[in-house]
Amino acid sequence: MRILRTILWIVCVLVLLAIGSVVALYFLVTPESVQSRIQHSFNQTGMTIRTNELPTVRVLPTINISLPSAQLFDEQNRLVAFYRSAHFTVSPLWLAFGQVHIENLLIDGFSLQETDCPTPSSWLKNNISTQTALIDGVTINSVELNNSDISLKFEDKILKLQNLRATVGSPSPQMHAPVAFSSQAQLLPDSLLMDIEGAFTFDLNLASGQMALENLLLKATGTHQGRSFNTQLSSPLTQITAENVYAQTAQLNVGGDPSLGDISLTVAELNITKDALQAPDIYVQYKKGSGAQELAFELRSPIVFDRQQVLSTTDHIQGTLRLPGQTESIPVSGNAKVDWSNEKVQGELFARVHGAPMSLQGESAGFDHPAIKGDVVFGRLELNDFSVFNSLQKAQKTLPLLETDAAAIQSEQVQSEPSESTAVEPNEKPVANNVQTDNANPESDQVIDSESDSATDTNVATADPGTSETKANEPEAIAQNVNSEVSDTAVQNEGTPSVTTDEPTGGEADFSFLNLFDFEGSLVVGELKTGPVKLVQLKSDMSVQNGVLRLPKAQAVTYEGKTELDVQLNAQGHWSVRYSGESINLSSLLADTNGNSKMGGVMNIQANLYGDGFLQETLNGQIGFSVARAKIFGFNLDEAVKNLRAFKEPQQNSELFTQTDHIEGIATIHDGLANVERLQINFGSLRTQGSAKVTLDEQELTGQLTGSNLSGLKLTFNLGNQWYNPTVSLDVEKIRHDNHLIPKSEPAEPKSSSWDKLKNFFRDRF
Numbered sequence: 001m002r003i004l005r006t007i008l009w010i011v012c013v014l015v016l017l018a019i020g021s022v023v024a025l026y027f028l029v030t031p032e033s034v035q036s037r038i039q040h041s042f043n044q045t046g047m048t049i050r051t052n053e054l055p056t057v058r059v060l061p062t063i064n065i066s067l068p069s070a071q072l073f074d075e076q077n078r079l080v081a082f083y084r085s086a087h088f089t090v091s092p093l094w095l096a097f098g099q100v101h102i103e104n105l106l107i108d109g110f111s112l113q114e115t116d117c118p119t120p121s122s123w124l125k126n127n128i129s130t131q132t133a134l135i136d137g138v139t140i141n142s143v144e145l146n147n148s149d150i151s152l153k154f155e156d157k158i159l160k161l162q163n164l165r166a167t168v169g170s171p172s173p174q175m176h177a178p179v180a181f182s183s184q185a186q187l188l189p190d191s192l193l194m195d196i197e198g199a200f201t202f203d204l205n206l207a208s209g210q211m212a213l214e215n216l217l218l219k220a221t222g223t224h225q226g227r228s229f230n231t232q233l234s235s236p237l238t239q240i241t242a243e244n245v246y247a248q249t250a251q252l253n254v255g256g257d258p259s260l261g262d263i264s265l266t267v268a269e270l271n272i273t274k275d276a277l278q279a280p281d282i283y284v285q286y287k288k289g290s291g292a293q294e295l296a297f298e299l300r301s302p303i304v305f306d307r308q309q310v311l312s313t314t315d316h317i318q319g320t321l322r323l324p325g326q327t328e329s330i331p332v333s334g335n336a337k338v339d340w341s342n343e344k345v346q347g348e349l350f351a352r353v354h355g356a357p358m359s360l361q362g363e364s365a366g367f368d369h370p371a372i373k374g375d376v377v378f379g380r381l382e383l384n385d386f387s388v389f390n391s392l393q394k395a396q397k398t399l400p401l402l403e404t405d406a407a408a409i410q411s412e413q414v415q416s417e418p419s420e421s422t423a424v425e426p427n428e429k430p431v432a433n434n435v436q437t438d439n440a441n442p443e444s445d446q447v448i449d450s451e452s453d454s455a456t457d458t459n460v461a462t463a464d465p466g467t468s469e470t471k472a473n474e475p476e477a478i479a480q481n482v483n484s485e486v487s488d489t490a491v492q493n494e495g496t497p498s499v500t501t502d503e504p505t506g507g508e509a510d511f512s513f514l515n516l517f518d519f520e521g522s523l524v525v526g527e528l529k530t531g532p533v534k535l536v537q538l539k540s541d542m543s544v545q546n547g548v549l550r551l552p553k554a555q556a557v558t559y560e561g562k563t564e565l566d567v568q569l570n571a572q573g574h575w576s577v578r579y580s581g582e583s584i585n586l587s588s589l590l591a592d593t594n595g596n597s598k599m600g601g602v603m604n605i606q607a608n609l610y611g612d613g614f615l616q617e618t619l620n621g622q623i624g625f626s627v628a629r630a631k632i633f634g635f636n637l638d639e640a641v642k643n644l645r646a647f648k649e650p651q652q653n654s655e656l657f658t659q660t661d662h663i664e665g666i667a668t669i670h671d672g673l674a675n676v677e678r679l680q681i682n683f684g685s686l687r688t689q690g691s692a693k694v695t696l697d698e699q700e701l702t703g704q705l706t707g708s709n710l711s712g713l714k715l716t717f718n719l720g721n722q723w724y725n726p727t728v729s730l731d732v733e734k735i736r737h738d739n740h741l742i743p744k745s746e747p748a749e750p751k752s753s754s755w756d757k758l759k760n761f762f763r764d765r766f
Contacts, residue, residue, distance in 0.1 A: 334347060520542075
């Protein structure tokens with residue numbers, strides 16, 4: 001009984017204590033005490049709360065507290081935030097131990113006024129403390145925000161989060177809380193609108209001055225300047241301290257708009273301090289368009305960015321580049337050092353263009369219109385490789401970040417008046433006076449150097465398609481006329497801006513990329529192919545100024561011969577070339593053109609050409625050529641003359657040939673046709689002269705030569721086939737007619753009488 005009585009007394013005491021506790025709650029947990037406790041907690045953060053009403057308190061079965069609308073003020077009595085209502089529950093058990101344990105805090109209509117937001121590192125530096133609890137004596141299991149608005153100011157940018165819904169778990173006493181939120185965001189003054197949602201685990205340690213974001217995932221869709229996009233940011237671990245920001249890995253994806261393209265940026269071991277930004281590996285992927293018009297690149301490199309000197313260094317760039325209109329990707333590598341404050345770039349770039357290596361080494365000044373100084377080397381270069389530069393220009397135009405700048409530059413260039421420096425200037429020196437070989441016939445030289453009366457009034461390089469056929473002049477006059485006319489034509493063409501499009505049609509080439517930069521340096525090309533013809537070991541100074549590319553005094557080797565070039569090209573596609581070649585192996589040249597390499601011989605050539613793009617019908621100019629010791633296939637001249645004098649048919653076929661001493665002529669090119677005048681072939685015992693024509697599209701050769709040998713026999717030759725595989729044939733009928741080589745008929749036998757026939761009959765039989 002004593003034990004039972006003891007148990008009953010214990011139960012009674014507990015009941016009395018419980019009743020006392022409940023009664024005490026009514027007296028202790030009052031609206032005034034709750035208001036006082038809330039005010040005390042805000043005072044710890046340097047703010048005060050103002051309300052027009054007292055909180056509503058319900059004690060049983062749990063302590064439920066509803067807060068009316070309130071305003072929060074800082075120490076300067078400025079309004080910081082306000083909320084429409086708040087509700088939370090408090091565990092009575094923890095009150096017995098002097099602790100406030102809030103199960104769930106629900107805040108509705110919270111609005112944070114425009115507030116200057118410091119960087120996380122500076123906030124940690126200013127708030128590091130040995131007191132690890134955010135609010136002393138208060139534990140919060142979770143916080144929910146509904147219909148909230150937050151406005152944060154970062155320097156001259158303002159970020160507004162509207163209709164914010166967020167859940168934060170265990171933010172107090174020490175924050176190691178999973179966070180999930182969704183909101184509408186607006187960035188001013190950029191007019192950037194986004195619907196954003198995200199999740200991460202937020203860890204805040206004020207004692208060590210460190211915060212961390214674990215398993216960060218942010219997704220957003222939005223619009224900016226009329227473009228829609230979607231973006232995603234992810235990182236497994238990001239740590240922020242007062243000294244640095246560290247990301248184990250991070251990936252940013254942006255896409256969704258065809259005009260913007262898709263870009264992916266991945267960085268590993270990123271470390272950001274007040275002095276530098278470093279990452280041993282940064283990987284950038286970009287893709288826009290599809291099929292033949294796809295622009296894509298992949299680049300990766302370690303990077304070091306000096307924030308004090310605003311200098312970035314990428315030591316080992318590697319990747320690939322795929323340009324619109326190109327069928328293959330271009331592997332690239334190199335290094336670069338960028339001085340962002342002074343807009344200077346210094347570095348090296350290595351690539352393979354259409355399977356051939358190339359490199360660019362030098363430095364650049366300026367970003368909008370860079371002035372580049374350096375050296376360019378191509379292992380092999382073809383004229384169609386210029387399509388890469390056109391593709392680069394297309395790529396530059398398609399990048400949305402550059403469209404506005406490019407349009408402004410183009411508008412400025414169209415409106416500006418053309419200056420003398422923008423014209424294709426005349427060549428400094430005329431070409432050599434003679435086109436001849438060392439053993440050329442002196443009389444042939446006189447023919448080349450003599451002036452034609454009909455040529456004195458003829459303009460060689462006219463751009464008027466209605467101009468009649470021009471007459472040939474001596475090479476020196478040709479050079480001067482061509483140079484002056486090319487320059488005048490280029491000046492006139494540049495004076496009137498041409499209408500250009502992004503997509504060149506036909507054989508047209510778009511060289512407006514020359515307006516985007518200036519260049520001063522050198523060019524080296526291991527092998528340059530212009531159609532089937534090759535130039536090797538090309539070396540030249542190179543400059544690009546005011547949209548004009550110049551290669552003055554370029555030197556190369558052309559089929560064992562020496563070559564000198566002077567090239568000018570402007571942004572409208574107007575070009576001029578002065579070419580001089582000596583001792584060119586004609587057999588090797590014809591072998592590359594699939595011609596008759598058995599002709600042999602050594603050729604000298606001088607040319608002054610100009611055109612608009614690479615269309616054949618826009619090619620104009622003159623070419624003077626001289627060939628020594630070449631073979632003419634089709635007949636043996638000595639045997640043919642003997643047969644003609646013997647009234648026999650001369651033998652002609654592709655296996656027979658005749659050795660020549662000298663061949664020369666001057667070709668005037670206009671309207672897709674090359675008129676070869678003053679064409680001469682010296683066979684030693686026979687000298688012929690005449691003219692010929694070559695169609696540039698079919699490359700067909702037609703023409704006629706006439707001459708007399710030492711015995712006075714007049715001969716006529718017809719030219720045919722292609723220029724690189726010419727055939728020469730004797731016009732037998734004309735030769736016989738001109739030389740009266742028709743054989744005399746034999747006298748007719750007297751007519752036999754009847755008596756003679758009878759005698760012959762008996763004689764044959766008896």
